[in-house]
Amino acid sequence: MSGENNYLLEMRGITKIFPGVKANDNVDLLVKKGEIHALVGENGAGKTTLMKVLYGLYDSDAGEIFYDGEKINMTDPQQAINLGIGMVHQHFKLIDTLTVTENIILGAEPRQGLAINYDRAREQVEEISKKYGLKVDPDAKIQDISVGMQQRVEIIKILYRGADLLIFDEPTAVLTPQEIDELFEIFNSLREQGKTLIFITHKLKEVKTISDRITVLRDGKSVDCVETSSVTEKDVAELMVGREVLFRVEKDKAKPGKEVLQVKNIHVRDNRGLKTVNGISLNVKEGEIYGIAGVEGNGQTELVEALTGLRPVEEGQVFYQGEDITNLSARKLKDRKIGHIPEDRLRRGLVTNFTLSENFILGFHHQSPYSRSIFMDYKEIEEHAKSLIGDFDVRTSSHNNLASKLSGGNQQKVIIAREFIQEPKLLIASQPTRGVDVGSIEFIHKQLINKRDEGTAILLVSAELNEILSLSDRIGVIYEGEIVDTFTAEEADEREIGRLMTGSGKEVKTGE
């Protein structure tokens, strides 16, 4: 049935039901040989589930899969590997303590007698590395190499297993603009060598740049499959969300007032005892958003933790409305109306096994009206939750639901509602839209701008350069624990900032 269409992969009528949720509902995905096929959809639209079904990590409840014209019944990853299907997962499946070569050969090790033939393994890795332009250091440990290189290791890993169909699950989420360009070059080189690629993403610009065809998922259903050349970004966005989407963040020029936060030459160490913040100074004023752009792991996490009382400041000082708040505890900072949207909502933002009502008062639970003497006032807490659910458009059936049951976007809204309702004078927002769908991003961005206009000072940290560029009034670029340059919104240039983020501006700066 597929001969004339030249489909390499046909997934028809795939349905996968989790308790209470239809993650995939009669989904079709048809991928032609030698194309780059984009699979797009909001978070929770069912993209990852569909791919896990294909890869044999989940059993589907209904539907058929044909690969190269033959019906297959996928039961485990080994079978997918044998067929020539490989997957680069969103969270890399690499073992930190092993070397690049060990990670690549794992499960399919070349042998010499009983032992692994490491010389042969290294040769094979280098061969693939050369053929596709995937630069890696075969003997380095994963924990010591960059995220970009880790991704290349993942790609080599599946090519080593002879993959013809390569699935990339949101591969650009963790990369810098330069690394994304490099990745797309790799994509092109793979396509030239006859490989077929499925590219999962919700970044439409990338879809336009690199893909040949697009399948759009919404609410677990496949809504359309289109030729990339025949649609605009806006068309795809509307297919994804099911309504019109604003791409640009609408905002007026900031009217900055008094200085709220002043950071003076602070130094902070990470968990391993390494100094990751090396003398950062910055200030944030009332009614402005100061954005910190940078590749993750350049000290942003430690900087935010130091400013929110979660990590000691080793050297330097932090002032808040003129008061020295260096190394005050998190509670004391909260009491002074400093809000914090933590970068990892599951670890720091929410107690996922608590109800929404309880999550809405975390950090303020000891304050009136939520508690009186030693008792919690649950009636008040529930009322509070109900009003926030309405005001912040949290999609949930009840305030008694566990936070873990919400989608990422709605979880994030819970945190934002909790912090905003306390009317912070200073808000420290770290990766506020990470892993959040287009619709929720739009909402969160609007809320941040509103808060700014009400006079809140906002320190925004994000790995998404676009987010920094579209929201910030001033931008500082962080590299290896230092602010290497600052820009106003008007003078900010994406390429230039991207270059600084990867350290290529460092020599220039120190040469001054």
Added chain:
Amino acid sequence: MDTLFQMFSLPLLLISFRYATPLILAALGGVFNERSGVINIALEGMMLFGAFAAVYGSGLTGNPWIGVLYALVGGLVFALILAVVCVTFKADQIVVATGINIFASGLTIYLMQVLFGVSGTSPRAPRLPPVRVLGMRYNPLTFVAIALVPVAWFVLFKTPWGLRIRSIGEHPSAADTLGINVNKYRFICVLISGALAGLAGAHLSIGEYSAFVRDMSQGRGFIALAAMIFGKWHPIGAFGAALLFGYAEAISIRVSFAYIPSELIRAIPYVLTIIVLAGFIGKAIPPKAIGKPYFKGED
């Protein structure tokens, strides 16, 4: 002065290997199961049951080597309980292993009454033939233990199986996506661990002695666990630590101190382990996925 001389005498160092043998065996077993991501605090119980099985087998057949075989199988059977309940059915490893330890203690006492009609010490059974090396008397299991150290190292660090075991203990879902059967490897590692702990038990009952005494493992399973941690989950490190702990035991038994009670000397392994865990002598970093059952499809 005399005490100091005794402490560092060659015979004492040589004899340490005897005390270290059960620790080496059980610690090597521990390295396997922990590297694969399963905690095994039931080494103690497996060792104890192995000790009993060894005496029973040796007494029954009159052949101490059959006793060793019984010990091996005895350890395996107990390991099978841990593997099925914790790996296949994903129960809490600490709780189940604690249960196994208590069960082993009770079961051996019960079986002694049923089979031998005694409750403290079993009737005598043939012991393993002694071997003389450098003027010291050892039982063969000491050499088995020493020989297994390079074998364990080779398997874990040079073969595909070792690479897979180590990867499963660090990041099981990564291994799974490469088609490695996580639970199969864990299952096998737990069994290896049980077999080695059983051998350690045989050393106690028919190697160094010729009868079973109730609760004769006396916490050696836990000391072996400590040796494994002290040796940073590495066969050679664990071997070194087991020797050190064996040496501490030899001192406490064979050297008489005027002022220091021998119990205090015996506590050295524990004190050292606490110091290591606290991070004073380099950090002991356990396998990342240790203690967590693996569910398919999770990240």
